[in-house]
Amino acid sequence: MVTKLFASFLDDPTAYSECERFWAAQVRDVEKSLGQSEEWKRWIPQVHPNGQPVERDGNPIFDGRSERLDRSFRIIQQPAVSDEVELAAWVAVYEPEFDEMPRAELFLNLSLSEESVALAKEALRKWMTPSTSVAEMNDFIRAVTAVD
Secondary structure (H helix, E strand, O other), rough: OOOOOOOOOOOHHHHHHHHHHHHHHHHHHHHHHOOOOOOOEEEOOOEOOOEEEEOOOOEEEEEEOOOOOOOOEEEOOOOOOOOOOOEEEEEEEEEOOOOOOOOOEEEEEEEEEEHHHHHHHHHHHHHHHHOOHHHHHHHHHHHHHOOO
């Protein structure tokens, strides 16, 4: 059984905003631990070109991009459907011709619980470490998400 957090985030605009601030604090913690304070900037637009805000559907609930490392992450948050840890992760690698995109992006798709945030922070820490390759990240993901 997991300890769920912000369970009503999709139904309550205040809870959604609190959840975004929660993720910002988690990312700042990881950045600080790696000596990268304020290196990972949000990069996915929060408003449409016409000025209208994007739908607040949890995709993404938070994101970041390091220009120096030419990589990014995206946290997609879903409502919980079970009492187990719900976390899927993968890395997308973008072709050089798509120069507006980072070379690689870590996706974390989860329902938020104390347990999933701990795993997400481990994954972010690994991904934000400059020496981590895509292959090493994929190995890490397989190890963390393996079912016993």
